[in-house]
Amino acid sequence: MTTNQSKLKRKNDLIAYSFILPNFLGFAFFTLVPMIFSFVLAFAKWKGTGNIEFVFFDNFKKLANDRAFVKSLSNTAIYTVLVVPLTLIMSLVLAMVLNMSIKGRNFFRTVSFFPYVASLVAVATVWRFVFSPAVGPVNMLLSKLTGKATNTLPYWTTHPGPAMVLVVMFSIWKNMGYYMVIFLAGLQSVNEELYEVASLDGANAWQRFTNVTLPQLAPTTFFVTIMLTISSFKVYDIFLNLFAGGDNQLSDATRVLVYQIYNTAFRSLDYGYASAMSMILFVIVLVITLLQFYGERKISE
Template structure:
């Protein structure tokens, strides 16, 4: 019991501390002549505010500071200015390959994921007997632990005993080719990860698209059918424009998720000859080589890449995203 006493005390002190902060915020708000309702609301969200400041905002700005220093995970830092960034872009042999494989993975897996999720959602949008069971089954990937999924894929792609090579061996033997060493040959690492990314078609992505499809007014399809429109015409001129805001959401979230790939790559452990994903490089520099300054610099480069690509998507959205409130002139 004594081993857990410190933890129990901390867990007991924390809610008391948060409650005290809420009372202080309420007192200050009332002194500033806020209404009682406003003061209570601010006090109730104060735990979230504290968590945001301590666990999000402070680490964000601290990592920016660390990216300009030579520092270790064990403490102690020395200001070196832009040296970390200069090293990354000039002499670091792992940095550019990591950008290459991360960007290629995102650019190749994103279209497959968005289109695949949309097609599956269209299938699940049909009114068939037992369709609720199928929707539940297709959502199951969302609740499966990512580590377990990574280990299953690692076994499936095993070059000697994996089920994928076993299933594909007749085709390779027909052409006199050896089965791929998926995670040992740098040429096959990226295709293997793209195949694994298809797992993301199911789960939340499909459910979001399904919700968007069910929000399309049936009257639009009925009017198109009266005019003699076919299935593809209805999909092109009704379905896609109506769910284009959902497509925008899926593109942005899918792109951010693809650029931040980490767990699967860490547990699959492919050959480093193909390059390491950027989040892998952040982890390795920060927690293996204890160079928190370099790790923070890589993380901020990744942040800027995500920011630029997100802004480009938003910049292009007026050309293909349509909202009901838009007035065409």
């Protein structure tokens, strides 16, 4: 390489860096550095002032015996196991329907997307009112239909079982439209000719769906599954707004992982211990992502 060429190369590099720099500075400082800091804190004991005392795996040992933490983890896991497949199926079905040439398609697309953009606090508050055990219209209607008194009907906002049902329904309602749009995008790239070939071969609608649509949608489905799983594991605001009162506290039945992190860090000011919990969240999300990437590669082979 002549000096002129390498000079030009260096100049080009500098121009490229200048494009990246504004974003990278913010990104490095407010994302990368805290991430690294989080790894360090997870193995330390620190209340925000004084020296950071390294305790190695003590935080993690403590976590295993922390009843509230284990409960929050299992609640989050149950929530995820319910929300991911249900949202996936509902949004896929909706996308298939809204991909057909039917009247009012754009209207239906817009309507089903709206809960996603609507502010969470507002809609969660309505849901809390509508599902209010004693006076809400849902239990009033159920009471009318079954002839039972409202106090024998599900306590949606307080009892563990019904509360989980409520939060899962809410979550599907809120996010279905978003994943529907992603599936719609995926459906645009499905090869139309394959449908014709399948029809000529005498495949019925269901066979066309399983043999043509699903395999071609596999990348989209993987993407949606990853996004859904990750967002389910970091759920917090939905639970808080549906179930917590003025003190912002969640009971055993409804506490989730991020709530536990929040409480430990910002109420008890136990930063080290909270970071150890964050590590658990990080590892779970990482493992799921890796599993799914691995699975996707296997399927596409």
